[in-house]
Amino acid sequence: MSRLIVISNRVSRPNKSGNQGGLAVALAQALRESRGIWVGWSGEVTENFTGHIGFSEDEGVKTATIDLEEQDVDEYYNGYANKTLWPLFHFRIDLAEYARDFEGGYNRVNKRFADTTSPLIEPEDIIWVQDYHMIPLGQMLRDKGHQNRMGFFLHIPWPPTRLLVSLPHHTKLVQTLFAYDVIGFHTEEWLESFRHYVEREMNGTVDGDFVTLGDRTIQAIACPIGINxxxxxxxxxxxxxxxxxxxxxxxxxxxxxxxxxxxxxxxxxxxxxxxxxxxxxxxxxxxxxxxxxxxxxxxxxxxxxxxxxxxxxxxxxxxxxxxxxxxxxxxxxxxxxxxxxxxxxxxxxxxxxxxxxxxxxxxxxxxxxxxxxxxxxxxxxxxxxxxxxxxxxxxxxxxxxxxxxxxxxxxxxxxxxxxxxxxxxxxxxxxxxxxxxQDISWWRRCFTERLIAARQEDSTAREQIETAH
Incomplete structure (x- = not known):
């Protein structure tokens, strides 16, 4: 069985109190089954980033965390993630702040995650990136030569095209999503907004679940999260x-x-x-x-x-x-x-x-x-x-x-x-x-099963498109 590597802004270690959120419980179960690793920020601040990884194992779940510099937290987390992307993706363009330092910090921290995670990845691992903090991470891992099956799930809305175009370098950001094999949204509305943007702003094509941009075809699906x-x-x-x-x-x-x-x-x-x-x-x-x-x-x-x-x-x-x-x-x-x-x-x-x-x-x-x-x-x-x-x-x-x-x-x-x-x-x-x-386990299976089968389906779909043309 392939290992699952989950990458998110923060990790949630299992605890005996039973007070973890549903997402943490579902991911922990999948990580135990696959002997996987959960990678994320430790929540701690260090004076100088060293790339040191803190490993831990709690109730069968392995975690790997890194510390970030104060500037990283200000620009990547408080800045681009929560002052730029969060309000924009929740349709509050009036509250969104656009600053080069924010975008620079966001890309810098994603690269730091790519650099530190890369040595942990084995050829057969399945990589699942979570949420808006890590949109470009998949592309950065591809740039390092990783050919693994990679998925991305967005836990917040995807904004309408007319709002997303207000984001500086919006096309560059969306293009990085095509490094993944499968990307997921909670609802058909968010999925349709993504498809609309790709068709209107990037001249991409949509054929059912398959979305093509240039020579890259990915699957984009609606897969609503549940609770336990x-x-x-x-x-x-x-x-x-x-x-x-x-x-x-x-x-x-x-x-x-x-x-x-x-x-x-x-x-x-x-x-x-x-x-x-x-x-x-x-x-x-x-x-x-x-x-x-x-x-x-x-x-x-x-x-x-x-x-x-x-x-x-x-x-x-x-x-x-x-x-x-x-x-x-x-x-x-x-x-x-x-x-x-x-x-x-x-x-x-x-x-x-x-x-x-x-x-x-x-x-x-x-x-x-x-x-x-x-x-x-x-x-x-x-x-x-x-x-x-x-x-x-x-x-x-x-x-x-x-x-x-x-x-x-x-x-x-x-x-x-x-x-x-x-x-x-x-x-x-x-x-x-x-x-x-449609509980939390259904959601996890819905996405990971699609991701496991993604390469074969992608190849078949591409052959059908080429034959049709």
Whole structure:
């Protein structure tokens, strides 16, 4: 069996707490099966980059990490990845910052990953690069002579062509994707945007899953990521989850809870969510004192100015809403800037009558699937989901809304609170079937099996195209 080498910005070592994310669990399982290696940044900063690789093995998963210089982190991670690509790929061109230093640092760090990973690669290894931090890495490995099967998966949206062309050297960046054999996106929409760009801006051709640019044909597929549905359902009835469930229910005093769980990020639509909830309180005074919005929003990327701004803005909006509507024994918004272990989070989800997942744009959004998996089948809550989340293409029995419309959000909350049990059960069962069938293992198999077969399919497709011409 070929080894799998996963390369990503950060690695997640297995731990006994069971609080790893679903992606980490799926990749760890694949790495164990193939005796593979997970390569990434250690998260540590060194004064001078040496190329030293720190090897570790935890519960059968081997990791190889490198330290980066402070300038690398500023330009590659805080700069190009999170100030340029992240806002642009989430359709926030107004927040994207373009600087030569950022792009230079991004390419420099990708080259450092290529240089340090290259000696670890054996001829039969399969290489799987993860996410927007590492787009050009495949081309850099090809330049070093590696002919391995290589795949790339984008975990965030792919922007429309009209936005992507605002990126300096956009064609050069996209061209590096043709070093891979298979590239994956969460949804058909993101895939179609990629195809459109290649056809319109690069004069490439598309034939089903095969995309050709010059003499290079790759496969581009939609392959939505899932969660470990069974593990999360089990976590929801674990002792820590039950303890958290009871703690939350006692604090609510028979009130209905709406829950939102998001990183503190402008793509998550938190300002719009608070505005929609405020509109609900304004339009429905009969629900005052009967409902509470609990928003869990752990801080992220605090070094980036736009993230500092959103935190201060949300603090102000939450304070205004609570000031306007609170009573001495009721606060309409519980705004919490900390994270919780996955088992306790499952208990919080299970205690919530409504899951409010309203990103302005999201590659997938696994919180929506976690909320579904954590529900009591006999008395499930209702998921309100932004139609702009990748998950909306699968969870069609959620209440789908436009997060920019406070009225739609208010109406959806009202409908969810009044929804009869039989409808809640029917909607939940349909969504849970999808969450269970297309789980994290299905996603991993969907991509890696395509990658394993890629070379043969690529050769066959090329022969067919040449014959047709």
């Amino acid at each position: 549905a069974q593990e999360f359902s089990n976590a929801a009835v674990s002792d820590p989850a039950k303890e958290m469930f009871e703690k939350v229910r006692r604090s609510l005093q028979d009130r209905s809870m709406i829950v939102g769980v998001d990183r503190l990020d402008y793509s998550k639509g938190l300002e719009e969510r608070f505005s929609g909830y405020s509109r609900f309180l304004k339009d429905h005074p009969e629900h005052h004192r009967k409902v509470v919005l609990t928003q869990i929003a752990p801080p992220s990327r605090g070094e980036v100015e736009s993230y500092q701004h959103i935190r201060s803005t949300l603090d102000a909006i939450a304070g205004r809403i609570n000031g306007e509507y609170s009573d001495v024994d009721w606060t309409p918004i519980r705004y919490v800037n900390q994270g919780y272990p996955r088992d306790k989070l499952a208990g919080i989800y299970r205690a919530a009558r409504i899951g409010l997942v309203t990103p302005l744009r999201d590659g997938m959004n696994l919180v929506a699937k976690e909320y579904v998996a954590a529900q009591d089948p006999n008395d499930p809550g209702v998921l309100i989901l932004s139609r702009f989340a990748g998950a909306a293409t699968q969870l069609k029995d959620a209440l789908l809304i436009n997060p920019y419309s406070p009225e739609e959000m208010s109406d959806a909350i009202t409908r969810a609170l009044a929804m009869p049990l039989d409808e809640r059960q029917r909607r939940w069962r349909s969504m849970m079937d999808c969450v269970e069938e």
